Structures are given as structure tokens and as C-alpha cells.
Amino acid sequence: MKRIFYFVAVMLLTLQVQASGKLDKLSNKSKKCMECHQKTSPAIVEMWGASKHFRGKVGCYECHQAQATDKDQFMHHGERISIIVSPKDCSKCHSHEVKEFSESHHAQAAKILGSLDNVLAEVVEGNSGFVTPAFPEGNSAAAVNGCWQCHGSEVKVLKGGKLDPATWPNTGIGRLNPDGSRGSCSACHSRHKFSVEQARNPENCGKCHMGPDHPQMEIYKESKHGIAYYANKDKMNMDNGKWIPGQDYNAAPTCATCHMSATKDMPVTHDVGLRISWNNRPAVSIRPEVSDKKLGLPGQHINWKTRRKNMKNVCLSCHNGSYVDNFYTQYDALVELYNEKFAKPGLKLMAAAQPLLNPVKFSNELDFIWFEIWHHEGRRARHGAAMMGPDYTHWHGTYEVAKHFYAKLIPKLKKLAKEAMADSDAKVQKDGKNLKKVIDEVLNQENHKWFLGKMSDKERAKRKKNAEDFKKRYEK
Incomplete structure (x- = not known):
């Protein structure tokens, strides 16, 4: 019977909050929580007091209440609660989000x-x-x-x-x-204030999206978008309820602007992948609907062109169509360059080397070299291009990829092949010959011929002319 009453109470609370956005008054149970926590943890009460939850009369008990069947429930001053407030709990009022x-x-x-x-x-x-x-x-x-x-x-x-x-x-x-x-x-919505201003702040995302393998925070700070944001932070109107670029602010976009927030044509979304047209996490970039399918997500039915159209809708709040189209042409070219010149050949080379390596992951130097090429440097190059961070695209990205591909990966693979071909074991010899064959095939591709000194006379002449033209241009 108690369980039935619990479900009825939760349903009534949910319906009331969803219908009106607030409760009529703070519950007696939440008032009881306040009386104690004002003494034991006053900062939490103060943060809650500055929140929309406070204004909507949603208190401690409404979020932390639990039922006897909950694994993490316990009795606390006569009330059954749980410490964790999960998305399932939040969905009682925020079901769409x-x-x-x-x-x-x-x-x-x-x-x-x-x-x-x-x-x-x-x-x-x-x-x-x-x-x-x-x-x-x-x-x-x-x-x-x-x-x-x-x-x-x-x-x-x-x-x-x-x-x-x-x-x-x-x-x-x-x-x-x-x-x-x-x-x-x-x-993202740090308790207990759940500040929308904080959630819109780029540093909020920077807690995780930073570092050697996904430096979005660092790239943002380098980009024109980030520079504009930090120069005009006081003009961003970030605590406003309605927050549409071109209407409520125009100084700069934040992470939230591009990936989540509303535009004049689109609502807020809590699926951050619906405006992303490349998934740059894997060794070879793939389209997001492909990765969504692997994870069994509904996004598998939303193709990259639709997602790009969504992001362009954000871009067009500030930029014209040709500017946005040209940006994507540049971005796609970088992803294509990385995929075709380094990622796909790299995977092919490592597959050929695998029979000659210790099968234990990361017990070979080659494991670390290849991992950092795609997982760190390759991601930096691709993310840098995606967010208009030229230094991360080049010096922290494609330069590092190329340096380690040619100066570390290839020499190590050549040595491995040479040693294997000299081994007394026939199978090892065979695997060594196959690795050498794959190395030769890769290096004789048009992208890598320069490494063998096989650049064509036509290409040499073209590069010489370009250098001379630039020299004349800057001598004026």
C-alpha cells in the first residue's frame, strides 16, 4: 500500500511541475531538510536558494526522495532518500531533456x-x-x-x-x-544552483574536453570564437532565459551555442551529436550515424548531411552562406588528408606488423607510437580544423602526425621487417617479407613518394615556381 501511495505522490508531483513549471509551496519535508542543512552545509542551501528550483518550490526531498526498492536508498532522519540524483530522477520533471x-x-x-x-x-x-x-x-x-x-x-x-x-x-x-x-x-548542471550561465560557459565543457587527445578547450581559446568570447564576456547575456544568437547576444559563440543552444530556427538540444558531421574519435574519421549505429542509438537514422545543416543553421546566425560553405570545404579536406595519407596506411602497416609483435597491448614501442599518432596527434589535427584552431591543426596536429609517421613508425617497422626476414623460423620470415611488401606499397603511394626521393620532376618544378613567386611577392 505504501508503495502505491509513493507512486501516486510522484505522479502528482510530476504532473504539477510539468504543467506549471513550479510547485505551489515548498514541501514540509524539504523545509525539514533546510532546517538541518542550514547548519551542517550552509553553502549548499545558499546555492539552492539562487536556483530556479528554489523559485519553483522544488527542494531537497523532491529530488532526493527514494523508495524501498531503490538499491541506494537509506533512512535519513526518518525519510527514505538516496544521495544520487540520476537522470531518471530528473526525468520526473525534465523528461524531454x-x-x-x-x-x-x-x-x-x-x-x-x-x-x-x-x-x-x-x-x-x-x-x-x-x-x-x-x-x-x-x-x-x-x-x-x-x-x-x-x-x-x-x-x-x-x-x-x-x-x-x-x-x-x-x-x-x-x-x-x-x-x-x-x-x-x-x-554540466553543477548542483545545487544548476546555473544555466555556468552550463553555457566554455570552461564547463573544458572539465573533460581538454588535454593531449581532445583539446577542444585549448583550441577554442586559440580560435577567433574564443578570442571574441573572452574579450566580450560581459556582453554575452549568459544568464538570460532565452539565449538565441543574433537576438540575445552577438559577441561570440560558446560550446553550448554551437552544439546545444537554441537558434531562431532550432530548439535547445541535449544530444550534442546532432550538429556534428564527422566523428573524429576513431583512428579513421567516420560519419556520426555510423558510430551511432554501433552504439544502438536513434541517431543512426539521422545522416551527417542533416546534422551539418543543423550546425550551419547556427553558423548562419553570424556568417553568410559562402563563408560557412568554404569553412566546411576546408575542414573536409583536412579530414580527407589525414584519413587517406596517414590513418588508413597506418592501420594497414600495423596490421601487417601484428604477427611479429608481442600480442600484449602496449608491450611494444610501436603500440605507443601508433596510438599517439591517431589518438593524440591525429585527433588534434582534426579537432583543430573543426574548431578553426590553426596551431592545433598544424604544429600540434599534422606536423606531429607526419614527424612520428616518418621518423618513428616507418623506421621501427623497417627494422622489425629486416630482423624477421633474417630469422630462422620460416613463418617469421614470411611475416617479415609481407611487412616489407606493405611498407614498400605504402611508401610508393603518391602521398609518400617524396620520402623515397621519388618526387616527380613536374612536382619539383611546381614547388620551385611557387617558392619563387612568393619570394617576388614579398620583395615588393
Whole structure:
């Protein structure tokens, strides 16, 4: 009977909030929470007091209430609550936003726990020295404090609703919650103020989108967009309810402007992939609907051309059509260059080398060389072009890719092939010959002939003329 009353109460609350956007008054249960927390954690109460939740009479209990069947529930001063406020909890009032988010790549971010990145954090960088109740055989502190804090952990619940310290605190965007939901709304909407201004701020995204393999924050700061933002931050009107470029602000775009916020033609979206026309995460860039299909997401039915049209709608708030079209022509050319010149040949070379390598991941120097070429340098080049960051596209990107492809990867592969061909084992000899054959095939492609000194006379003459023309131009 109590369970039935609980569901009725939740339904009534949900209907009232969705219909009016607020409750008539703060509940007695939330008032009781306030009385105590004003003494024990006053900053939290103050932050909540500056929120829209406060103005809508949505208090502690409305968000933290739990039922007896919840894995992470416990009794707290006579009330059944849980510490975690999951997307499922938020969906009682924000169902549309949670649906969009749950269908996005953000909600799938914890799948990194089974990737090469996590092999690095758990094994290569880490050990099993971090022992907790949920992990009696230990875990890697490198993974817990690093990977999991952005991508999310699987929250483990201990006896009495307590949360295992290896998995909590955690606001990773793809967190696996005890109630079966994925994600963490507070990854972007920091509790307990849930400031829309903060969520629109580029540094909010920079918590995760920065560093050697995905330096979007650094690229943004270098770009004309970022420069304009920091010069005109006081003109951005970022705390306004309606926030449409060209109407409510015009100084600069932020991450939210381009990837999530409303335009004059489009509503706000919590699926950050619906305006992205390349997925630059893999070794070879692919279209987003391809990666969505692999993850089983509804986005598999939304092709890259539609997504690009969505992003162009944002761009056209400030730029004209030819400017936007030309930008995408440049961007596509860079992605194509990287894919065809380095990524696809690199994968082919590493596949040929595999039979001659130690099968344990990252136990070979070549594993690290290739991983950094595509995972770090190749991503920087592609993301730099996507966000108009020339230094990240070139010096931190394509230059690093080329340097390590020609000065590290190829020499190491040649040495490996030479040693294998001299081995007494017939199979090793055969694999060595095959590797040499693939190296020769790759280097004799038009993109790499220069490395063998095989640049054509026509190309040499063209380059000489270009150099002379530029010299004359700048001598004037």
C-alpha cells in the first residue's frame, strides 16, 4: 500500500511541475531538510536558494526522495532518500531533456571502461592497489581518479545505501547509476544552483574536453570564437532565459551555442551529436550515424548531411552562406588528408606488423607510437580544423602526425621487417617479407613518394615556381 501511495505522490508531483513549471509551496519535508542543512552545509542551501528550483518550490526531498526498492536508498532522519540524483530522477520533471541526453554519445561515455584507454589506466599506468569494499581484489587509482571522473563509473552500492569510495563521488557524463539509468545531469548542471550561465560557459565543457587527445578547450581559446568570447564576456547575456544568437547576444559563440543552444530556427538540444558531421574519435574519421549505429542509438537514422545543416543553421546566425560553405570545404579536406595519407596506411602497416609483435597491448614501442599518432596527434589535427584552431591543426596536429609517421613508425617497422626476414623460423620470415611488401606499397603511394626521393620532376618544378613567386611577392 505504501508503495502505491509513493507512486501516486510522484505522479502528482510530476504532473504539477510539468504543467506549471513550479510547485505551489515548498514541501514540509524539504523545509525539514533546510532546517538541518542550514547548519551542517550552509553553502549548499545558499546555492539552492539562487536556483530556479528554489523559485519553483522544488527542494531537497523532491529530488532526493527514494523508495524501498531503490538499491541506494537509506533512512535519513526518518525519510527514505538516496544521495544520487540520476537522470531518471530528473526525468520526473525534465523528461524531454533526459530523453535527448539518453540518446546521445554523452550517455554512452562509460563504455570507455572496456577500451584501450582504460587498459592504459588500469594496467600500464596503474595496478590493483586501490582496495575498497566493492573491489576487494583492488582497482587502479589512475582509472578511478582519471578516466572515471569524466566518462563515469559504475556506482557500486554497499550495505545500508552507502556508496563505494572507488565509485563515488563521481559526476562522469556517462555514469552508470544504481537505478539503471546512464549519465549525470550534474556533470554540466553543477548542483545545487544548476546555473544555466555556468552550463553555457566554455570552461564547463573544458572539465573533460581538454588535454593531449581532445583539446577542444585549448583550441577554442586559440580560435577567433574564443578570442571574441573572452574579450566580450560581459556582453554575452549568459544568464538570460532565452539565449538565441543574433537576438540575445552577438559577441561570440560558446560550446553550448554551437552544439546545444537554441537558434531562431532550432530548439535547445541535449544530444550534442546532432550538429556534428564527422566523428573524429576513431583512428579513421567516420560519419556520426555510423558510430551511432554501433552504439544502438536513434541517431543512426539521422545522416551527417542533416546534422551539418543543423550546425550551419547556427553558423548562419553570424556568417553568410559562402563563408560557412568554404569553412566546411576546408575542414573536409583536412579530414580527407589525414584519413587517406596517414590513418588508413597506418592501420594497414600495423596490421601487417601484428604477427611479429608481442600480442600484449602496449608491450611494444610501436603500440605507443601508433596510438599517439591517431589518438593524440591525429585527433588534434582534426579537432583543430573543426574548431578553426590553426596551431592545433598544424604544429600540434599534422606536423606531429607526419614527424612520428616518418621518423618513428616507418623506421621501427623497417627494422622489425629486416630482423624477421633474417630469422630462422620460416613463418617469421614470411611475416617479415609481407611487412616489407606493405611498407614498400605504402611508401610508393603518391602521398609518400617524396620520402623515397621519388618526387616527380613536374612536382619539383611546381614547388620551385611557387617558392619563387612568393619570394617576388614579398620583395615588393
